[in-house]
């Protein structure tokens with residue numbers, strides 16, 4: 540924390556009264572702290588108290604008051620550029636909406652927009668539980684998470700309204716710990732920086748005849764989210780994808796394939812050169828043995844289709860990989876049972892497998908969220924909550940970064 544430049548954004552919730560304590564705790568650790576206070580926040584905590592504990596002026600408006608000397612210009616960009624992290628606590632429903640919409644009408648929102656890429660934003664909403672769970676607030680939180688903000692669920696307990704339930708802001712000590720963790724993982728020092736990564740994504744199509752195929756419901760969203768997040772960490776990413784309806788993330792090299800055989804052929808070109816292979820594709824397990832040339836006629840009431848097993852792309856890579864390469868897989872299971880995923884991890888000799896339970900509402904194919912449990916080769920498991928796929932991808936990459944560090948790989 541020593542020497543880090545931290546902005547504390549304070550909004551208009553009763554929990555704002557705890558923020559001078561947070562500022563003091565960070566200052567004690569040697570951080571430079573500046574406060575961006577919203578108008579609502581100023582109703583709950585005094586500017587003087589915050590200026591005194593931070594030993595800095597408190598920032599509120601983008602434009603200096605009319606009677607200030609002409610030399611006193613607006614700080615609307617410089618404050619955001621100065622910061623190593625932005626912590627918003629308490630964050631109100633109103634400010635969550637302003638941030639999600641990209642508004643820039645006070646110093647807090649201006650800081651958010653001008654923060655340098657990769658600098659962590661930690662958001663601690665505090666409000667009535669029903670309000671927090673409302674569709675609008677949840678949508679705004681999801682948008683902010685997609686952008687990489689770390690949003691922490693309010694705690695449950697006694698509320699200022701006299702009610703008891705969800706809504707309390709985390710205690711200053713907890714906020715300080717979350718900030719320390721976030722600062723320890725600056726994205727600009729990611730072990731993935733400069734690494735060549737292959738991600739497979741989407742379904743495969745296995746031809747029955749010239750106009751029909753066998754496939755599955757995979758949307759490719761998880762694999763695309765991983766590719767995007769890896770590029771953001773400075774990796775050189777090749778995305779080998781089956782047919783999906785998704786835009787190529789900026790900076791990603793995309794190779795379109797159709798069948799498992801084509802996906803394998805494309806992937807083999809990178810088996811030697813990549814340092815990380817992430818199999819997020821839902822590769823069809825079987826393909827018709829002899830696809831029919833042209834279009835099959837419906838002459839009979841029954842037909843028999845002989846299927847042969849497809850090659851396992853991830854396993855082929857993993858079983859021949861060197862000690863400097865990592866292989867990561869996914870295991871989609873119909874039951875919430877980790878045993879099958881563990882068996883796959885062992886059989887394919889993977890470094891990590893992301894188990895996800897298939898319910899088609901909150902996790903698995905097509906939907907925008909996922910609930911992953913990360914199982915490492917060592918048996919260590921990490922259960923992630925339900926997250927937008929973009930955020931789940933980042934958490935998966937965090938775990939992979941840790942593997943790089945633990946295995947001492949730095950090629």
Ligand code: C5P
Nearest residue numbers: 818819820822849850851852853868869
């Ligand atoms: O065995 P299962 O299909 O459940 O394994 C899932 C994992 O293996 C995924 O990471 C998937 O991308 C990969 N896989 C593959 N080639 C196959 C089958 C699965 O790369 N033919």
